[in-house]
Amino acid sequence: MLKPRSTATRELVNLDGLWRFAVDTAVGEHPWTGPLDTPLEAAVPASYNDLFTDSAIRDHVGRVWYQRSVRVPRGWAGERVLLRLDAATHEGKVYVDDTLVAEHVGGYTPFEADITEHVAAGQEFRLTIGVSNELTNTTVPPGTITVTADGRRQQKYHHDFYNYAGLARSVWLCSVPNAHIEDITVVTGLDSTTGTVEYEVATSAPVPVRVRVLDALGTEVAAAEGASGALRIDDVTPWRPGAAYLYDLVAEIVDGGEVRDTYAQPFGVRTVEVRGTQFLINGEPFYFTGFGKHEDTPVRGKGHDNAYLVHDFQLMEWAGANSFRTTHYPYAEEVLDFADRHGIVVIDETAAVGINLAVEGGLTGRPHKPTYSKDTLNDDTRAAHAQAIRELVARDKNHPSVVMWCVANEPSTHEEGAREYFEPLVELTRKLDPTRPVCSTASLLTTHQNDRIADLFDVVCLNRYYGWYIATGDLATAEALMESELHAWAGKLGKPILMTEYGADTQPGLHSVWDAPWSEEYQVAYLEANHRAFDRCEAVVGEHVWNFADFQTSPGIHRVDGNKKGVFTRDRRPKSAAHALRARWSCLNGRKPANNA
The missing domain is CATH 2.60.40.10 (Immunoglobulins)
Incomplete structure (x- = not known):
């Protein structure tokens, strides 16, 4: 599916702006059959959750409705008319007047409908889009829905970022010739x-x-x-x-x-190639410096914003970053276009995050359900996961900035059933694109001793938090644990190792002369300890700090107004760690640091 472009033979109309908006409980059973009866308006593109002061809208579980009138340009007679949604998170239904013209499951990839037979050049039509935020055991990402004693539906999920939903990316009306x-x-x-x-x-x-x-x-x-x-x-x-x-x-x-x-x-x-323990771009060794990020800003949620796009790339350049991972879903196409034009390297990731019920056991100390089973993540889940991979590769295959596909973030790969689940997905990814390496990131629960699938991938990608979740406040022990694990993975597989996550929550403005977790000084010391360990392992080919900026998470006692591991605040003000990273990365220029042994 081609990205909409205006050419000598094609035209397009951007449908962004203010749309009529309602949650499903506030309108009739078939709201697409007439004007949406609501006083509310919502911005497109934007997540709807933070736009309104009503917590019932923010916490709504189910479908919401967007509606507006659209006029087909009068010069489009004899052309095919396409309606394109850059994304609907997590599932969308599209109606032209009273007719359902498109359905799509998957919250971060585009879909379109040919509506030529339902509209006329120069005439208006009523466009209604229903978007559901529901996550189940067969969606990617997965989740569960429970009902409270008083009848309220609640969404639970295992990924550590807020489940923003709605039309967070642009909507387009496009014309193409009959033969196109x-x-x-x-x-x-x-x-x-x-x-x-x-x-x-x-x-x-x-x-x-x-x-x-x-x-x-x-x-x-x-x-x-x-x-x-x-x-x-x-x-x-x-x-x-x-x-x-x-x-x-x-x-x-x-x-x-x-x-x-x-x-x-x-x-x-x-060209991109993995050779031994090296990651090569155009035949030259490349060392990743950069971040895991999020599409997350105040008020907009996951809504794409070109001003933030430009500023974020400016901050990455200022910090000396040469790359980032699209954690934990495909980002807007405008982000990859910008990376193409500015030479930023991208690891492109599916929305397969939270495929890890073992996290429940790790957080609570209680036994957990098996991640892979008929009643949890099953064949239907894997089919949805496979479709997410197909759509990701189909959308992003031509971007030179994309150098590796990441099929999942922190899945439970030490459990029984992990290989049976992932091996077909890795084979599918390689079949769809044999030119790029494939990876998945390993959580703290996955070690070189219990992992079942790391041999399937080209690069070992590790998410590690020694000094934060393990050996909290003890950076000497944390550094030793990190270095020991790096050498263990290198000895086992002989593949490049990329640190895809490492970080410490930091409250901006909190200072200490001691190694006090949550202080800005501790975040700097934490990063320095990790970097010393990385530099002493030849197989390490890069470092992606978690996270670029603070971001919103689901409510909970272990998060105060979101995740604070950003080296920038949510409104993009630098913490001390941002300056420390700039001092390190600005000297590297894509090269492996000198060994600090």
Whole structure:
């Protein structure tokens, strides 16, 4: 599915703005059959949870409804009219007037409907979208719904971030020709100073296709006929971390010498490879510095915001970060487009977080249900997980910034059934894209001794909190534990190790002359202890601090106004740790630090 673009043959109308809004308990059984009877309006894109002062809306479990009128441009007669949602978290139903035109499960990937037969050029229609935030044992991410004694529905989940919901990304009305380009796949390689470009163009009907490659100045550097083939770019300029360079692959449907449809797909020429304990980009060793992040801002929740996008990337550049992981779901496409243009490396992750019922045992000390079973996470869960992988790869396959697929965050991989659950998913990911490495992150409960699936992946990705959840306040012990585990993993698998999470909750403005957890000084000392351990293990290829910025979580006594592990506050003010990271990372420039043994 191509991202909507305005071209010589395509037009689009952005439908963002204020929509009529209601929760399902406040409207009739079929609210799409007429004007939505509500005094409320909600912003799109934005999560709805923090927009209103009514806690019943914030805590609502079930479906909410958005509605607005849309006029089809009068010049679209004879064109196909598409309706595109960049996301509906976590499940969406779309109605044009009284007709259901689309349904989609999965909260962070796009879907669309051809509504040509239901609308007319120059005329208005009523657009109604129902969005459900419900999570069950067969959704990704999973969750459970309980009902209190007084009849209130409550959502429970195992991931440590707030379950924001709604239309957090843009909605579009698009026109395309009757015979049109539906998808483009670009795979690149490097042969000395020559770039290789394999391409495939999918069309709505068998039609003649030609392609041209344009450089950044718009000069044609290669061309071919046919819907699939291979091209060569002489004296190629590769896409590099910190030095982005993009080409356009312009695909055209040509009929009788006339261009019937055209679409330009940006791409970068680069290679990714794991060799021994090295992670290579364009054949050169790369050392990750950066963060796990969240799409999380005040009021907007997970709503995409271009101002925050620009500022966050500026802060990452200031800190010396060269990369980030899309924790714990696919981010808005605008984020990856920006990373492509600015040379930031991305590990792209599915929404498979919370696949770990063992966490219940770890937090409570009580026995827990098995993670993988007929009654918990089962074949239906894995099918939803597989679909999430398909949609992630289909959406993001052409982004040069994306160098690795992460199929899950902190799943319970030491339990019985883990390999049977994950092996088919890893095989699917490699089949969909054999050009990128595949990984999953390991939680504290997964060790080199009890893990069942790490051999399936190309990179060992560890989430570790020695000095915070383990050996709290004892950084000498924490450093020794970290170094010991790193060498154990390296000795077992001989693969690159990426520290995908390590961090300490920190209250901004709290200071201490001692190693006092929650103080800004402790966060700095904690990071330094971890870094010394990383630097003494040759297999470590990078460090992603948890987290870039403080973020909102579900209510609970162990979180006061959210997770405070950010090195920036939720409104993006630096803590002392941000300055410490800048001092370390600004000198590295993608290279492995010197050994501190």
